[in-house]
Amino acid sequence: MLKRKFTRRSIPLLVSMGLMSFSNLASAQTIDWSLEKQPQTHSTRVEQKVQELLANMTVEQKVAQMIQPEIGYLTVEQMRTYGFGSYLNGGNTAPYGNKQADRNTWLRYADEMHQASIDDSIDGSSIPTMWGTDAMHGHSNVFGATLFPHNIGLGATRNPELIKMIGEATAKEVAATGIEWSFSPTVAVARDDRWGRAYESYSEDPEVVKQYAKAVVEGIQGTVGKDFLKGYHRIATAKHFIGDGGTTAGIDRGDTRVDEAELRDIHGAGYFSALEAGVQSVMASFNSWNGTRVHGHKYLLTDVLKNQVGFDGFVISDWNAHKFVDGCDLEQCAAAINAGIDVLMAPEHFEALYKNTVAQVKSGVIPQARIDDAVTRILRVKVRWGLFERNKPSLRPETQHAEWFNAKQHRELGAQAVRESLVLLKNNKQVLPISPKANILVAGKGAHNIAMQAGGWSVSWQGTDNTNADFPNATSIYEGIEQQVVAAGGSVTLSEDGSFDEKPDVAIVVFGEQPYAEWFGDIQSLDFGQVDSESYALLKQLNDQGIPTVSVFLSGRPLWVNKELNVSDAFVAAWLPGSEGQGVADVILRDANGAIQHDFKGKLSFSWPKYDDQFTLNRYDDNYDPLFPYGYGLTYESEQHIGLLNEEKRLADNPSESNSVPLFVRNLAKGWYWGFAEVNNALTPISGPSGTSADKQSVTMQSVNLAYQEDGRRFVWHKANTSVAAILAREEPLESLTNGEARFLQAKVRFSDNLSEPVRLGVLCHQQQCTNAVQLRESTPQLKLGDWNTLAIETGCDNSNLNQKASIMLRLDSSAQASLSIADVALVSKPSEQALTVPCN
Template sequence: MKTKLTTLSLAAVITMLSGCSKNQEQTHVELEPTRHVENWPALKPAIEYDADLEAQIDALLAKMTLEQKVAQMIQPEIRSITVADMREYGFGSYLNGGGAFPYNNKHATPADWVKLAEALYKASIDDSLDGSTIPTMWGTDAVHGHNNVIGATLFPHNIGLGAANNPALIEKIAQITAKEVLATGIDWIFAPTVAVVRDDRWGRTYEGYSEHPDIVKAYSYAIVKGLQGAKNKDFLGDNRVISTVKHFVGDGGTVDGDDQGDNIASEKELIAIHAQGYVGGLEAGAQSVMASFNSWHGEKVHGSHYLLTQVLKARMNFDGFVVSDWNGHGQIEGCTNDSCAEAINAGIDIVMAPNDWKALYHNTLAQVKNGEIAPARIDDAVSRILRVKLRAGLFDKPSPANRALAGNSNLIGAKSHRVVARQAVRESLVLLKNKDQLLPLKPNQHILLAGDGAHNIGKQSGGWSITWQGTNNTNEDFPGATSIYDGIKLQAEAAGGTVTLSENGHFEHKPDVAVVVFGEDPYAEGHGDRATLEYKASDKSDLALLKRFKQLGIPTVAIFISGRPMWVNPELNASDAFVAAWLPGTEGIGISDVILADENGQAKYDFTGRLSYSWPKTPTQIVNFQDEHYDPLLPYGFGLSYADNDVLGDNLTEQIESDAGLTKGVDLLVRSINKPWQGHLYSSAQNQAINANTHTLGGISYRTTDREVQEDAIALLFDGSRRSGFRLASESYFREDISPNIPTDGALTVKVKVAAIADKPVWVTMSCEGEADKSGSCSATVDIAEQLQAMPKGLWHSLSIDLRCFTAQGMDFTKTVVPFELTTEGALEIALSEIKISTDSTPTLSCN
């Protein structure tokens, strides 16, 4: 067996560590970290000092008013500003968050993106109101291609690229991404993510290349070089964009993999493991660094002067700018989203304030004037911003619409770009099992494609794909892309085979082989955290499908779509071959390149991907390469080739720890709408599924909003013109049995913020499938208007309704169709978050 274990320099630094598993990290750390800035790498400035450029900075700074300087430091989001706002304030930059599109149009064309970029740029250099002609810049999360744009090339997510272990390929991917971004008039990318993930329960695991810092360091250098160009050659030229290494520092090492949680590693571990991606990125000349949401020993990094200023800027000689993450400044103790001198004093140069930019701008001005923020700190921040803009040529380049690649729609999803993405898919695949050398498959067979991932481009692309969470997409949202089924069908039929697609696995004619594509549904930050690594603990339908084929004697290939290694022992046992495909992106045909043989039965491409993360032996095992007592199911670096013998049998243990101590409950809308539920609006006789972060139907409007983290709540506006509502319904209104998860003393609980309410009933309804019609004919309704009227306006409150209020009216949780519905005939402006069924012995509304 060939395992390609890469040790590189980690062996040298690992002697500093006392083990890096989750339990070891928690027992081998100081209560307060020892801080020795001299232990951090002292890097040489990536870009040589330029006296002329520095003189330009000084000259610009000398002419700027305080108002103009602070405006350079504020970064609003395109959904919350207008061209008029840009003309008035002259912001130094702006962004589009995940799922934000020009003019709120999900299907905006490249020309639409350029049109908005042009308008905001021209407004920024219009000095008629703010007196400033400094050009603005647009930042975007292009994290696996230009993933916000319809038709763009989407590459495998970072976890798959880490398995490829090919820095030259990574640089090429970065070059392509830069071109597609530039075609839409954007000049700044929030990438690469250089987290070194230590707990795969973290919902951003797939954004990390590896648990090994050496791969991350090498990739960081390659991607920054690909995005920005080589130093002293084509650096930030017409085909290049500004890059951002993120999130500084330690986001991959929080306790229990908690997103935005606390990293309690020692400083030596922080340097040896979590800082190596920044070493690589800064050595390549990265011009911006994004601060991390996480804390280090209880102190938010956004507020850490030690990490941001003493370490990053002074010791590591970073002379670009530090940008905050989405409202990250507001998480610092004593701060809010619209006021935070502490973040700026700590070293944040650009404050990402998507919605509260106006108040933040005025509060920051006041804080400089009253001495909370020193003028010198403002000058330093603005100097860094100007330095990057001058290096990027933004003062000299034409406006976005007139730049070299702007508006070139042929670059978006170009055939040559898709060829590289297809190569990346091939190289990312890791073969975990190949019983009796089932793979490669002869293409001239009858092949059955089954599973909900077989013909689902959104699922195979994962989070950060068109929308922020990668949800509410259809295959039509990915023009030019190929699903895994598309690729297999194309190649098998060309060789004389037949391919049948059947998601549920039903067939009329017994196939020669079944290929089952299944795995995690899309998610992004905050929404993907898991309690254990067991694959779909409460839904074993995929396993049942695999077992059915096994019982029928049909050889079965499992293609596993996931953003992390998972405990899949039962699925491994039920499969003859098992491929970890990660999140391959839009070029699903790359999978068929590898798993199908040529017409002579020979492999066209071998499996070359190797695990860049250790594969867990149990659902609760948190394991990393070179841990003390390292004992995963499959080690870091594992991966079969076609020449290797299989190492896994069909007898892996399927026993797991008892779940007796687990808390029962059903999440309906927790940080986002949870599967299998789907959001719907209805107004009078109309009903529509929600497929974007804004939606209007008749008398009701819907949009996502923020409560604690980005887009973890929804806002509903009822105009009172007709009976309208919002509901969470099962897919195709098919009944779901959620009764095993209904707790004793159960209640429907929700966080509520009321802005305005009319004197009309407001009903909460649950529905189930009755015997009469199959469409929610048994329903139970509770009027909550009195409770909403009593809530102080504009503040979040908890509301809970005793489940007996619904069961007494006939609600049957074994046949659930709609677990939550909010309806009114009056005017109502309300926000909702954390909708779930959970234990509550003292509900707001009781029905004894």
């Protein structure tokens, strides 16, 4: 039986398990966020140094410390001019635009920015800057670095000491390139497996995340009272505060709708241990909590994190995340700063944001005390880390260790992590382990595909543009198998499609998800067969030929693979193992003498679905019914036989409309744009997911979520009697889209602000005239307030030849303050059964 220590923070968990009742917990209603143990990081010397620096800084110099540009947009001259407190490289950028830049090139760039930041000839400041990077699973943006398994795989190891060593190894490789600061660890507790960042979560269980957060922070930063922030140790970041793994429907940057106790006990677990370990920075989350963006949430950022918890480091925003806060845009955001954001990650609009923030401080919109608090926190971390005493990056003691970068010890550590992360789900007929002297066929899309086994956040952001050449020091899974089989005298054939000349003794099929990261990683179905039916066909082909078949499944989350399991004799969940593919061979192959090299150790840190609709399947849930429960994992001593699994789906496939023309379905179709029809009938396109009408006040557009991240748009009319309309249009004539047929413009719409004033939705419009239109208000029959509703408007309405003149496909107008969100806009020949249909008038 599982033994746990339950505290007041465990109350919601106990209630969900039926062991306690909220009705008897009057004394437990006060939410206490305080740490059980405060890190002993305070230093009078550090505080005196910080106050001396702060006392001599101008408003301009203080604000510059709070702005973080990105190297794809930042020049050395701009750093010299403003003296920004930090800068970053995003997932798709490297020094001088060179994706394959070597260690010395990264060091050279670090030197240039460091020297420019301490040059006081223009800005009067000599405070050194800091470089931040997403070292997500190793120093993962850098060509040739060691890539460890993604967090979901590490969660399966149940080995906090291993996680600490990975943190140390990553810190050494980051140090070797001259970078001071790592945007890791991610301490999200993923609760819905549709989330595109699920692989960044160690576990659905907050206890595992809590253990690991402490371990990896101590690995990166060192241990308080011992080697804290000394030598190769870097500044760590606990992210993303808070609730990023709990959004509704697993939509990245979505809304986490839970009470405060659950927010603390489930999603806060990793922060408590990271903060107790002395983590120096916390990154705020894109998501909202019960409808309010965390980046503008003063209660969470200031009252809870800084005041109750006692965090004395700094809070950094995520990439341009400030723009989603009400009243903000890319170039100004007093609301986020006043809520508690200390460093604004502003990749490309940093100059405008800097100047506007200075003006807002001088006008009193942002209190001087808030700026002083933010800069105090930034300087405190810089002084603690010893930035003022360290030389330029290339001359620091830790950067003299070129051998740390992709060190042999790090590769061995990576292989160990792969071995311990593998979870054996099935091993009928004891097919595993395999003799290396056998005739082995290695097949599947992932067999010799390092990009697939590395996943997203590997050399590039999404990881989709990578080839094996982008991983010069890595070993594919096939290469790892080949090395051992050849050495033992066996025979191995690589054949992606499973073809062969001589029937093999056994087939190893490596397949799974293609690389993805945030934004593009969200899914709506757990059915792996929906995105890859070819792998099942390959497995069935081998199975039908009587070839013992071992599946090695690469994925960033548990998926419904009942069909694939049924045609596999053995099935291994390998997650996203990173650069050391040989770790797979170490476990599934015997040695040359027939002995087991390494047994399976991995245990599921995420429950595995029995059905395709089990999106939220978590330990202790009511009606918990997984195929493989949390903690499951066979070993070579296990004698469990997996029978045939149910292959019947419970979710209907999305009907494909053969005659459908998507205009804005998840993304804009080519040639289309959102924009505004201004008072003079001029059409103003909007570049990006947000924008404002030309007068900067009448109508605004902001991205919202329907089923994917930013797949919808929200339009707000801020004043009455405006003649500015929101539009969806394209440059080419629209007449060709209808061809005289009766078609419908179908879309999802939502009233989200309890505004009763109507919004007129027109289709095929020329200036203010439209061929068909409908007045929508919250009281419209069939429209549910706050929900997404399907609307279909007939477009084949001939109205004084407007069809021939129309340049706007969709036009939204309101004569009063109003708000309407819209998504999934497409031309269809037949509306869906759920649609509110508007025929021609």
